[in-house]
Amino acid sequence: MIKNKYDLIVIGAGSGGLGIALGMLEMGFKVLMVDKSEEKIGGECLNTGCVPSKALIHVANIIHQSTKASDFGIKSSGAPNIHKVKKYIESKQNTIRRHENVDYFREKGLDVVIGTAQFSSKNSLEINNGEYSAKNIIIATGSKPRQIEIEGLKPEITFTNESIFEIDFIPKNFLFIGAGPVSMELGQAFSRLGSKVFIVDRGERILKKEDPVISEVLFKKLEEENITFYLNAEVEKITNDGLAEIKNKQGELVRQPIDAVFMGIGRELNFESLQLEKAEIKTVDGKIVLNNKLQTSNKNVFVSGDAADNFKFSHAAEMHNMLLLNNFLSPFKKKLEKDKFPWVTFTNPEVATFGLGEIQLINKSINYERLEIDFSENDRGTTDDFEYGKLLLFIEKKMFLAGSAKILGGSLVAPNAGEIAQELILVNSAGIAIKKIMNKTYPYPTAADLHKKIIRDRMVKDLKPWMKKVAQMLYNI
Ligand SMILES: Cc1cc2nc3c(=O)[nH]c(=O)nc-3n(C[C@H](O)[C@H](O)[C@H](O)COP(=O)(O)OP(=O)(O)OC[C@H]3O[C@@H](n4cnc5c(N)ncnc54)[C@H](O)[C@@H]3O)c2cc1C
Numbered sequence: 001m002i003k004n005k006y007d008l009i010v011i012g013a014g015s016g017g018l019g020i021a022l023g024m025l026e027m028g029f030k031v032l033m034v035d036k037s038e039e040k041i042g043g044e045c046l047n048t049g050c051v052p053s054k055a056l057i058h059v060a061n062i063i064h065q066s067t068k069a070s071d072f073g074i075k076s077s078g079a080p081n082i083h084k085v086k087k088y089i090e091s092k093q094n095t096i097r098r099h100e101n102v103d104y105f106r107e108k109g110l111d112v113v114i115g116t117a118q119f120s121s122k123n124s125l126e127i128n129n130g131e132y133s134a135k136n137i138i139i140a141t142g143s144k145p146r147q148i149e150i151e152g153l154k155p156e157i158t159f160t161n162e163s164i165f166e167i168d169f170i171p172k173n174f175l176f177i178g179a180g181p182v183s184m185e186l187g188q189a190f191s192r193l194g195s196k197v198f199i200v201d202r203g204e205r206i207l208k209k210e211d212p213v214i215s216e217v218l219f220k221k222l223e224e225e226n227i228t229f230y231l232n233a234e235v236e237k238i239t240n241d242g243l244a245e246i247k248n249k250q251g252e253l254v255r256q257p258i259d260a261v262f263m264g265i266g267r268e269l270n271f272e273s274l275q276l277e278k279a280e281i282k283t284v285d286g287k288i289v290l291n292n293k294l295q296t297s298n299k300n301v302f303v304s305g306d307a308a309d310n311f312k313f314s315h316a317a318e319m320h321n322m323l324l325l326n327n328f329l330s331p332f333k334k335k336l337e338k339d340k341f342p343w344v345t346f347t348n349p350e351v352a353t354f355g356l357g358e359i360q361l362i363n364k365s366i367n368y369e370r371l372e373i374d375f376s377e378n379d380r381g382t383t384d385d386f387e388y389g390k391l392l393l394f395i396e397k398k399m400f401l402a403g404s405a406k407i408l409g410g411s412l413v414a415p416n417a418g419e420i421a422q423e424l425i426l427v428n429s430a431g432i433a434i435k436k437i438m439n440k441t442y443p444y445p446t447a448a449d450l451h452k453k454i455i456r457d458r459m460v461k462d463l464k465p466w467m468k469k470v471a472q473m474l475y476n477i
């Protein structure tokens, strides 16, 4: 057995592994990255997550827009060709693979081993019968889709995000289980490709991590697009004649014909193959015990990405990697900051959320004010037909007119909400006071102008009669 000594070994070449491996390489360290196969390089995001889903959504939106053109006298005809849709998705993945592949990384000086890693001691791993050791090791092994067994459900018509981008037909009746971001994005996309989509969730509303007023706006838009929801419900079984039996909490039963079933019911961690006990890494209920610096009970082993089990997003992995890089290289150690985290659900309209939500604010006993405004108060919302959109902000409860209050969190539901929200995300993460928004001139007509309007409207409410009198006196001098 050969012993290879590294400064850092990273297990997993997804969003969690790539950033830290390349960051440390750039700083001149000897780094090894391991993944199970060459096809897995780029991880879930590139292969079965963010990239193919966003490419699919792009195609579905074009098809949807083409149907809208008939309102203005242009008629489109024909049915989407799934093979052409898949070709588009693959071409976009291949473009990104140009800078996410084994040869590219090796040329850059990164050592890459293809194989399954398992710990053999506190600072070493066994991969393909070889032994590799390092000062520090990062576990970036991701997560996988949770699945449940349903009586009568045939595997050949059951999909998760790991298989859906290989589908070679557009299901006529497509049942989605779970109403989280995965099913919302993919359910709407398939509906726009022509499937009749049914979504079943055992909870009482869609996107349960969002504020109810925000998820309600999306819910109504999706219902308008002919997506059928069964909430507070579960799929009991699939009958021999291909009907899904869906039962709600009141015991009412509905039977729906189905041609395909998608499971978007959350994620699972699986560390079994890693043999964590050999490295003295503690777990509780299948999760790795971590401190606020993403460090395990073995002080030389850290976790990044979905495996850390806090936020499961590609940019959460980036946040983890920034923290790890800082803490490896700087004497000023940082802790994981969860209170300013943003995310976007790429439905149409999109949902963008950042910072603290109302439940967190209450739990933290923070004095806040809740402000809401609709895009009917924004001229771009009117010209571009999204007056139904909504902006929700949580702002420090302070004297508004002073302008020193800070935005603690918020949410937006509107087309392109992910882009519109960027300045709010900056204001929140950098702790910028609301007067900076008031002092900014927003080009007309932009959707982000609503950020200024919501604050201005609230400031005006604080105007006292004596203030108006002083203003009038000054004017008349
Ligand atoms: C449909 C869908 C859409 C999504 N869209 C978005 C989005 O738009 N924006 C966003 O921010 N997030 C999105 N996400 C979430 C995002 O994809 C994940 O949070 C992210 O990819 C996780 O990265 P990771 O590196 O932690 O894990 P992964 O990308 O899963 O990488 C883990 C890697 O570790 C390897 N591995 C595991 N065990 C071993 C071992 N023992 N030895 C060697 N290698 C091993 C695996 O092969 C894998 O390549 C989406 C997820 C889904 C399912």
Ligand SMILES: NC(=O)c1ccc[n+]([C@@H]2O[C@H](COP(=O)([O-])OP(=O)(O)OC[C@H]3O[C@@H](n4cnc5c(N)ncnc54)[C@H](O)[C@@H]3O)[C@@H](O)[C@H]2O)c1
Pocket (backbone or CB within 6 Å): 148, 177, 178, 179, 180, 181, 182, 183, 185, 200, 201, 202, 203, 207, 208, 233, 234, 235, 264, 265, 266, 267, 311, 312, 313, 343, 344, 345, 346
């Ligand atoms: N745009 C993005 O950034 C994006 C997109 C997709 C996924 N993601 C990431 O992936 C993660 C996983 O997403 P997800 O949608 O799979 O999970 P989720 O946990 O967010 O939602 C799962 C839903 O399934 C429901 N559910 C669970 N078991 C059920 C059952 N037996 N019957 C009916 N309903 C059931 C739950 O009530 C919940 O509403 C997200 O939390 C997010 O971090 C991000």
